[in-house]
Amino acid sequence: MSDTSRDERRTERAIAVALVLSAITALGLAVTYATGGQVQLEGFLLGLSLGTMGWALCAWGKHLLPPGPFVQQRQHPAEADPEQEPVSRLVDEATGEASTLPGGGTDTEGLDAVGRRPFLVKLLVGAAGALGVAALFPIRSLGPDPGRTLFRTSWRKGARLVTEEGRLVRAGELEVGSVLTVFPEGHIGEADAQTLLIRATEDDLRTRPGREDWAPRGQVAYSKVCTHAGCPVGLYQVESRRLLCPCHQSLFDVIDGARPVFGPASRSLPQLALDVDDDGYLIARGDYDEAIGPGFWERP
Amino acid sequence: MTRTIKRANRWFDDRLGASGFVRTALNKVFPDHWSFMLGEIALYSFLLLVLTGIYLTFFFQPSLKEVVYDGAYAPLKGVEMSQAYESTLRLSYEVRAGMVMRQMHHWAAIIFLAAIVVHVGRVFFTGAFRRPRELNWIVGCSLLVLAMANGFAGYSLPDDQLSGTGLRIAYSIALSIPLGGTWVAYLLFGGEFPAESIISRLFVIHVLLLPLAILGLLGVHMAIVWRQKHTQFRGPGKTEDNVVGSRLWPSYALKSVGFFFLVSAVTALLGGLAQVNPIWLYGPFRAADVSAASQPDWYVGWLDGALRLFPGWEIRAFGHTIPAVFFPGVLLPTVSFGLLFGWPFIEARFTKEDVRDHHLLDRPRERPLRTGIGTGVITFYVVLFFAAATDVLATVFDVSVTGLLVAFRVALLCLPPVVAFVTYRLCKEAAALPDEEDAAPVVVRTASGAYVTGHGHQAGNGGDGTPRADGLDEIGSGPRPDAH
Numbered sequence: 114m115s116d117t118s119r120d121e122r123r124t125e126r127a128i129a130v131a132l133v134l135s136a137i138t139a140l141g142l143a144v145t146y147a148t149g150g151q152v153q154l155e156g157f158l159l160g161l162s163l164g165t166m167g168w169a170l171c172a173w174g175k176h177l178l179p180p181g182p183f184v185q186q187r188q189h190p191a192e193a194d195p196e197q198e199p200v201s202r203l204v205d206e207a208t209g210e211a212s213t214l215p216g217g218g219t220d221t222e223g224l225d226a227v228g229r230r231p232f233l234v235k236l237l238v239g240a241a242g243a244l245g246v247a248a249l250f251p252i253r254s255l256g257p258d259p260g261r262t263l264f265r266t267s268w269r270k271g272a273r274l275v276t277e278e279g280r281l282v283r284a285g286e287l288e289v290g291s292v293l294t295v296f297p298e299g300h301i302g303e304a305d306a307q308t309l310l311i312r313a314t315e316d317d318l319r320t321r322p323g324r325e326d327w328a329p330r331g332q333v334a335y336s337k338v339c340t341h342a343g344c345p346v347g348l349y350q351v352e353s354r355r356l357l358c359p360c361h362q363s364l365f366d367v368i369d370g371a372r373p374v375f376g377p378a379s380r381s382l383p384q385l386a387l388d389v390d391d392d393g394y395l396i397a398r399g400d401y402d403e404a405i406g407p408g409f410w411e412r413p
Numbered sequence: 414m415t416r417t418i419k420r421a422n423r424w425f426d427d428r429l430g431a432s433g434f435v436r437t438a439l440n441k442v443f444p445d446h447w448s449f450m451l452g453e454i455a456l457y458s459f460l461l462l463v464l465t466g467i468y469l470t471f472f473f474q475p476s477l478k479e480v481v482y483d484g485a486y487a488p489l490k491g492v493e494m495s496q497a498y499e500s501t502l503r504l505s506y507e508v509r510a511g512m513v514m515r516q517m518h519h520w521a522a523i524i525f526l527a528a529i530v531v532h533v534g535r536v537f538f539t540g541a542f543r544r545p546r547e548l549n550w551i552v553g554c555s556l557l558v559l560a561m562a563n564g565f566a567g568y569s570l571p572d573d574q575l576s577g578t579g580l581r582i583a584y585s586i587a588l589s590i591p592l593g594g595t596w597v598a599y600l601l602f603g604g605e606f607p608a609e610s611i612i613s614r615l616f617v618i619h620v621l622l623l624p625l626a627i628l629g630l631l632g633v634h635m636a637i638v639w640r641q642k643h644t645q646f647r648g649p650g651k652t653e654d655n656v657v658g659s660r661l662w663p664s665y666a667l668k669s670v671g672f673f674f675l676v677s678a679v680t681a682l683l684g685g686l687a688q689v690n691p692i693w694l695y696g697p698f699r700a701a702d703v704s705a706a707s708q709p710d711w712y713v714g715w716l717d718g719a720l721r722l723f724p725g726w727e728i729r730a731f732g733h734t735i736p737a738v739f740f741p742g743v744l745l746p747t748v749s750f751g752l753l754f755g756w757p758f759i760e761a762r763f764t765k766e767d768v769r770d771h772h773l774l775d776r777p778r779e780r781p782l783r784t785g786i787g788t789g790v791i792t793f794y795v796v797l798f799f800a801a802a803t804d805v806l807a808t809v810f811d812v813s814v815t816g817l818l819v820a821f822r823v824a825l826l827c828l829p830p831v832v833a834f835v836t837y838r839l840c841k842e843a844a845a846l847p848d849e850e851d852a853a854p855v856v857v858r859t860a861s862g863a864y865v866t867g868h869g870h871q872a873g874n875g876g877d878g879t880p881r882a883d884g885l886d887e888i889g890s891g892p893r894p895d896a897h
Binding site: 146149150152153154155156157159160161162163164166167168169170171172173174175178179180181182183184185186187252253255256257258259262263277294296302303304305307337341342343344345347357359360361362363364373375376377378379380406407408409410411412413 | 440441442445509510512513516517578581582584585586588589590591592593594595596598599600601602603604605606607608642650653654655656657658659660663664665666667668669670671672673674675676677678679681682683684685686699700701702703704706707717720721722723724725726727729732733734735736737738739741742772803804814815818
């Protein structure tokens, strides 16, 4: 017996073992499924079944078949078929650019039969273009006109502040250093209206001119939508009194008008003017005085 | 049995007359090299994505309608969530084999993108994109873009906290497109974020539109490979005018199908044993909530990193704003893919080499400049990728996020040129060394049984397309395919 045939026998045996193993694990998979299923076991058995099958086929292809290498000649696509004309010539003919056919003479039934009516061809192109434009219009139905919607939120003059659970917020209930996510009453969960209510000490706040009465007793409210890419600015670092956006790590200084002090954001978080109503609840003095959230082209 | 098959063959042959094509097809020669299998991994991952994906569509409900959860996963019982999130939980925990299918689907997507990226790298560094293959380079790059888009769309479907945050950022990037940004965002989402229709639209995009486009382009991609024949590395008997390797039938087909099973096996093992995207830990999406360590799937990491590293430059002029995210979110991808798509033409312009066809591949070291540029560019995107994890890295290594971000900004600007230069020098030196393969002595047994020692293929390495003087071409090249 020669070495080669002994090697081949060995490979054959190994492949046979692998295929049997593949079948057994496949049956195991069926049993696992029938008895209620188990994720890890399913993945393991399926992997094993597929893996042994794959190995068997690869080994078969590699060791038990004529190994080659085999040689095949290449041809340049244009030379592959000597009879074949270049497409460019066909196009020339079809459009009437080539005045004569390769065989010589003109042929009314040839490729240029359409191109011989240039006026009609022009009309055809025009009509097809108009149809194409008409076909684009339904895209407009996909969404509403942005209009001024990006400049507005649901905050209105006198809107009471409510928490995510729908509880009204009483003035002074928030302790110094705490933070609360609030919405206008009746609009809980609205993405663009989400606002952070933070209690700072009045003396600390560096109030901007014109905003002197926006933060009664150190209760200051900023839009929670990051001015960078729109994530909720969710992390309040109490000691440094900074807001951190967890998405791209922009830092906003709560004391200094939520000015961006680090990271990719470039604009302060808009501030919501607050007031206290007669019942002692916190209310808004109106909507934000600028568009909240990330920038967009129409924003002045 | 065989008679039935023969009769069926005859039946089809009488109607289609395909025997000639089938014969050439079965005898078609494919060169063997491990790096030529990267594209195959991508192809097989796509097949797996389709198979597992179809299964998932039978259970997933692409709807933002709010429901109260009452399923098998105890920690979320009683929580309000969208049907999309609820049905994902259900297909994971209550549908038998659902979890394995969903995790295999996600792992296959990760592998799909990885295989494409490495495949693009292989094609780039070996110069396989050169004339006449520029067209297929463009098709391949389009496949990369479509695959990324579809990966992101699929990742966004379950409406969990993490994917919702990703969508929010995508919406902001759409807003930042100059002139028509707000319109693009509103038409895409169907209104202001978070619009009601986004999940059902993404579903159609994810299971129909993009897969169809990918399938079509895959067909074109492989048809062009078939037509132009595969490239090959230099070697004995290999010239610009031939292909040396295995025939499609039987050995290449068997190995290839076997390889499909192996790729599936790895995906199945990962799908069963390695947890991926555990959406039940993130919770359902709430617009006002966000979790720390918000990161996209790996192939979007470079964009997220760019959003973190780019300084807050927001330009306001003439009553308009160019948003800060425009530069990393719109301009950077546009330039990146522009350069990627255009590379064959850029290179041809500078090397002025595209006057003839190239079928023999470059070794990376033979093209120091291209290889240097390639490694430099890869470094750039790798830095961006790791920058997407600054918050996690800061926590793990207990350093300040701010310091880390500054370090990453410096690395982003300094590392790529350094890596490019080092690669360039290394290639130059490696190219100057004697070629191992060419220098290695080769013992040849002649027809009469005598042994002759020669030196590789110094006699004419075949690379220039000239026949070898010593007639070694015929040795080991086996029977011509048309002899079978």
